[in-house]
Amino acid sequence: MNLQDSPCTTLLSDVRIDYSSARITLLGVPDVPGVAARIFTALANRGVGVEMIVQNNMRGGITDVGFLVKKECLDNAVEACRQVVKAIDAQGVSFNTEIARVSLVGENLTKAIDIPAKMFSTLAETKINIEMIVSNSYDITCVVAAQSAEKAATVLREKFL
Amino acid sequence: MSPSHVDSFHSNSSPLNPSDLNLSHLHSSHSCLLSVRVPATSANLGAGFDTLGMALSLYNVFNVKELLPDEEFSCDVVGEGASLLSDARSNMLIQSYLRACEVWGARPIGFALECHNVIPLCRGLGSSSTAVVAGVVIADALAGLQTPEAELLRVMTTIEGHPDNVAPCFLGGMTVSCWDGEELRYVKLPPLPDDMHIVAAVPDVQVRTSDARKALPKEVEFGDAVFNLGRAALLCAAWATSRWEHLAWGMDDRLHQPYRSLLFPGGDVIMDRVRHIPGCLGVAISGSGPTVVALVRGGPGKVASAMCRTFSEHGVASQFFVLEGTAQGTRIMIPENHKRSFEQ
Known part of the structure; x- marks a missing residue:
């Protein structure tokens, strides 16, 4: 679909679902230099790749750090996080394996300023909660509950394709 | 308060070489007078109804x-x-702070409190106990009383009404505690091994305490009482001697779990499904529910995934945590300059 009202031509080609990831969140991480390096070094040392890293706004000197890992890496990821959380005195580790990435795929997406708003509004109208968001020029990905993924993909296809 | 519970911001006992990281502002802005770090707890553990409780590595932090x-x-x-x-x-x-001040005849100094809460409320993970314990230790610290551990626990139990959350919350680890309304007896059991995980599934369902109480029978069969006596004794003995192969039996119960697992969607299914996964040593309802905890040796991934899937299948949104049965209980952290002033 070409969005004629966008400042340059944007082509939306697909809506994809990916169930292969799990979300991990380190809770109450001290907001001091070196902590993020320590977390992701520990994960890398165990061969765990991460995606969609999100750090919340700091308040009172602490923050939450969330990211996705492949489900097959969950054991290694959890062990790495457990060690780091203990070392830096963070408040805990949470996880969720029942998530899905729902992606709107296309070209020049960063140039189409209205697409994110339309995508999120479409999901909101369907009462689908977005847990994480990442975007670049070729896709906008929302992490949603696995149970909602098919429904999310359906309404996005109806809206955009 | 016992020195074992008191740290300064400049000390750190981390086993992972913390020297490369400046943690001097940990959980505290520069103006913080003291910080109390208090663990979640899983009480009513298995056959140990109203008696056994375990501290978990999920912490609320309270800053004065x-x-x-x-x-x-x-x-x-x-x-x-x-x-x-x-x-x-x-x-x-x-409220707990004021109650402790009243009990000890201490001046009720006012303060500005900042709470960093990560323990879900009303889900059976002892969130309210963290507030009770923190209030009492802050009263002790601000008054400079250095109250003995047993008296602190007595006051905490009096406020809470039962000891099986506040005892592990304050002492850490797994505790056995008995309370007759005036006197408290407690024993702390040895820590869990490093490769033991506790996976906690917290469904987004609030089970009212009154409903959880109503679900229990007013009388129990003699056979069920004997069943639980044996299991509770086995659980404590297994924990004390590291005979972890007995945990599954020790976590079994006929007094509360069969009734309370029916109060939230997927409760009975998750208890049955998870216990059969290799590596799962035992599964129990935490507190009065609806949180379910599983003790897992080795990688927790399969148990974690099964718990997520079960609640998802029953249409229940949930939070999940991978924790350890922390040996450390409540810690009060006082900056060096304020520590000196509290000690004077």
Whole structure:
């Protein structure tokens, strides 16, 4: 679909679902230099790749750090996080394996300023909660509950394709 | 308060070489007078109804930001309960603080409180106990009383009404505790091994305490009482001697879990499904539910995934945590300059 009202031509080609990831969140991480390096070094040392890293706004000197890992890496990821959380005195580790990435795929997406708003509004109208968001020029990905993924993909296809 | 519970901000006992990281501002802004770090707990563990409880490596952090005139308080809550707990007059920590001051005849110094809550409220993970314990240790610290551990626990139990959350919350690890309404007896069991995980599944369902109580029978069969006596004794003996192969039996129960697992969608299914996964040593309802905890040796991934899937299948949104049965209980951290002033 070409969005004629966008400042340059944007082509939306697909809506994809990916169930292969799990979300991990380190809770109450001290907001001091070196902590993020320590977390992701520990994960890398165990061969765990991460995606969609999100750090919340700091308040009172602490923050939450969330990211996705492949489900097959969950054991290694959890062990790495457990060690780091203990070392830096963070408040805990949470996880969720029942998530899905729902992606709107296309070209020049960063140039189409209205697409994110339309995508999120479409999901909101369907009462689908977005847990994480990442975007670049070729896709906008929302992490949603696995149970909602098919429904999310359906309404996005109806809206955009 | 026992020196074993008191740290300065400049000390750190981390086994992972913390020297490369400046942790001097940990959980505290520069103006923080003291910070209390308090663990979640899983009580009513298995056959140990009202008796056995375990501290978990999920912590609420309470900061005393500044002192205020006597009996004057402010409260800022970040995280769980932010919209419910910010009224200082009804905040359980402040109520516990005032109660402890009254018991000990201490001056009720007011303070500005900042709460960083990550323990879900009303889900069976001892969130309210963290407030009770923190309120009592803050009263002790601000008054400079250095109250013995047993007296602190007695006051905490009096406020809470039962000991099986506050005892592990304050002492850490797994505790066996008995309370006759006046006197408290307790024993702390040895820590779990490093490769033991506790996976906690917290469904987004509130089970009212009154419903959890109503679900229990008023009388129990003699055979069920004998069943639980044997299991509770086995659980304690297994824990004390590291005979972890007996945990599954020790976590079995006929007094509360069969009734309370029916109070939330997927409760009975998750208990049955998870216990059969290799590596799972035992599964139990935490507190009065609806949280379910599984003790897992080795990688927790399969148990974690099964718990997520089960609640998802029953249409219940949930939070999940991978924790350890922390040996460390409540810690009060005082900056060096304030530590000296509290000791004077």
